[in-house]
Amino acid sequence: MSLAFCEHGLNRDDHARANPERLADLRASPLARLLAMEGLSPVLGADNGLTWGELGEVAEVVFLGLDGDAPLFAAVPEAGDTRPAYQQRPAWDALSLLPARDLAIYGGARSLVDWHARHRFCANCGAPTQIAKGGWQRNCTSCSAQHFPRTDPVAIMLVEHDGDLLLGRGLNFPERRYSALAGFVEPGEGVEQAVAREVLEEVGVSVTQVSYVASQPWPFPSQLMLGCHGMARGRELTIDETEIAEARWFTRAEVATAMDRGVPDEDRPFLPPPPTAIARHLLNWWLERG
Amino acid sequence: MSLAFCEHGLNRDDHARANPERLADLRASPLARLLAMEGLSPVLGADNGLTWGELGEVAEVVFLGLDGDAPLFAAVPEAGDTRPAYQQRPAWDALSLLPARDLAIYGGARSLVDWHARHRFCANCGAPTQIAKGGWQRNCTSCSAQHFPRTDPVAIMLVEHDGDLLLGRGLNFPERRYSALAGFVEPGEGVEQAVAREVLEEVGVSVTQVSYVASQPWPFPSQLMLGCHGMARGRELTIDETEIAEARWFTRAEVATAMDRGVPDEDRPFLPPPPTAIARHLLNWWLERG
Numbered sequence: 001m002s003l004a005f006c007e008h009g010l011n012r013d014d015h016a017r018a019n020p021e022r023l024a025d026l027r028a029s030p031l032a033r034l035l036a037m038e039g040l041s042p043v044l045g046a047d048n049g050l051t052w053g054e055l056g057e058v059a060e061v062v063f064l065g066l067d068g069d070a071p072l073f074a075a076v077p078e079a080g081d082t083r084p085a086y087q088q089r090p091a092w093d094a095l096s097l098l099p100a101r102d103l104a105i106y107g108g109a110r111s112l113v114d115w116h117a118r119h120r121f122c123a124n125c126g127a128p129t130q131i132a133k134g135g136w137q138r139n140c141t142s143c144s145a146q147h148f149p150r151t152d153p154v155a156i157m158l159v160e161h162d163g164d165l166l167l168g169r170g171l172n173f174p175e176r177r178y179s180a181l182a183g184f185v186e187p188g189e190g191v192e193q194a195v196a197r198e199v200l201e202e203v204g205v206s207v208t209q210v211s212y213v214a215s216q217p218w219p220f221p222s223q224l225m226l227g228c229h230g231m232a233r234g235r236e237l238t239i240d241e242t243e244i245a246e247a248r249w250f251t252r253a254e255v256a257t258a259m260d261r262g263v264p265d266e267d268r269p270f271l272p273p274p275p276t277a278i279a280r281h282l283l284n285w286w287l288e289r290g
Numbered sequence: 291m292s293l294a295f296c297e298h299g300l301n302r303d304d305h306a307r308a309n310p311e312r313l314a315d316l317r318a319s320p321l322a323r324l325l326a327m328e329g330l331s332p333v334l335g336a337d338n339g340l341t342w343g344e345l346g347e348v349a350e351v352v353f354l355g356l357d358g359d360a361p362l363f364a365a366v367p368e369a370g371d372t373r374p375a376y377q378q379r380p381a382w383d384a385l386s387l388l389p390a391r392d393l394a395i396y397g398g399a400r401s402l403v404d405w406h407a408r409h410r411f412c413a414n415c416g417a418p419t420q421i422a423k424g425g426w427q428r429n430c431t432s433c434s435a436q437h438f439p440r441t442d443p444v445a446i447m448l449v450e451h452d453g454d455l456l457l458g459r460g461l462n463f464p465e466r467r468y469s470a471l472a473g474f475v476e477p478g479e480g481v482e483q484a485v486a487r488e489v490l491e492e493v494g495v496s497v498t499q500v501s502y503v504a505s506q507p508w509p510f511p512s513q514l515m516l517g518c519h520g521m522a523r524g525r526e527l528t529i530d531e532t533e534i535a536e537a538r539w540f541t542r543a544e545v546a547t548a549m550d551r552g553v554p555d556e557d558r559p560f561l562p563p564p565p566t567a568i569a570r571h572l573l574n575w576w577l578e579r580g
Contacts, residue, residue, distance in 0.1 A: 108478020121416035188398020190505040215480040
């Protein structure tokens, strides 16, 4: 059971970020490579892997890390991606084709360059900001505020009752696709409180015994998914239709059939989340746990 | 073993945020109360609890949630807090005086109003932003970008080897204070990868078997602390002096003595983190685990 977007295998060499001479050497290295992207999408090679080009004279680049001795970079695009997440679902499925390591490199790069493209001004004073620290920071040109790439923690949870599992169909999900409920962790709460609050808000179910299972980044645009499990105190659902389209309880057998690769889509009780989603991992974890 | 900043016990009533009429009713309620703050510090009452005042005509307020039927608000101050975290250490200790629930209410409020005060402009285009959704969002007045309060996930970890524990003294820590190593989770990694990377960067130790222990928010300015435990593959330390001042291995007996309330400070092998810090909780967890 592997988690997507996690294992890039690069040496981030964080000291280089604060060392302009070393950064310049890395950029000038004959081994330096630039991630090929069209906008924020990867340009895939014949083997469905990432492709890499010459670094050239790109103005704003992010130093991703060292692949062996080769410094890897990604360029900040003209514009970031302001589309809502659901419009990107086809991309999520396509990304399942990338080898795991390429997927992780791409995911981290996408989050970073998209953040830069949408943070060219200072939130504190409105003046332009400049890329700094090898692309891991932006500095205000006027008020001296420093800005750092954003990562938003999200609680995502399997909720269980009497051996059944609660799954939901998000607004704008494709027909028949169900997944784990999820929501952003807010200021003033821990992961465990966020799980309980989100489930109560979305389906009116009180949750207890929340435990952490696994985490992975999610680069649309830059979430840290914190996968959890909790026990429901009851099974009556009061759906908040402003947050999700549907939610229901599935038996273990139904979840197993839905997740069985040998079963044709039309015979699955629901369509599971894609392999790149931590929800898929959580469902596998839950089935294997027995 | 309680975690600080977690249990505010408020009903966040998130539907009210998107409902201007309901928000107006809440503001106009005779039960509405405004958190008393001087800048970003709480104004404590005689019992060391928070104090509350009339809502009045404050322009930018954040709806914190309902305390029973009473809507609680906090006002956005003129300026946020741009001081580095270490300059606020005296405040952390003082906050240990607040009752747990008040501490949690204050922490969430502090993170939110500080975020507003430092995000009055649009990072995407530089135009002014306006508070929205009861203080849980800001909208750009020009490019229509939406901005949400920021929460930065941080991995904080107890690293163990042969029954001993690795603790560090941060740059600017008071003399003799040691705590768990910690660092921001970056784009392109999960919590477990962040733990391994940070420990390798800060002290040159390779870590395996990373497991999650607990989480809590930390409102200086707005972190989500993800407390973990990991096993070191070796005990030789190569300190990165740009990141921490010192690090060393402590025996279980030393940790127990340091954490024993009956021991005078001068007899402790090190001064432990304050009760409001998750590191303190992790150390208690580790001692009780045996």
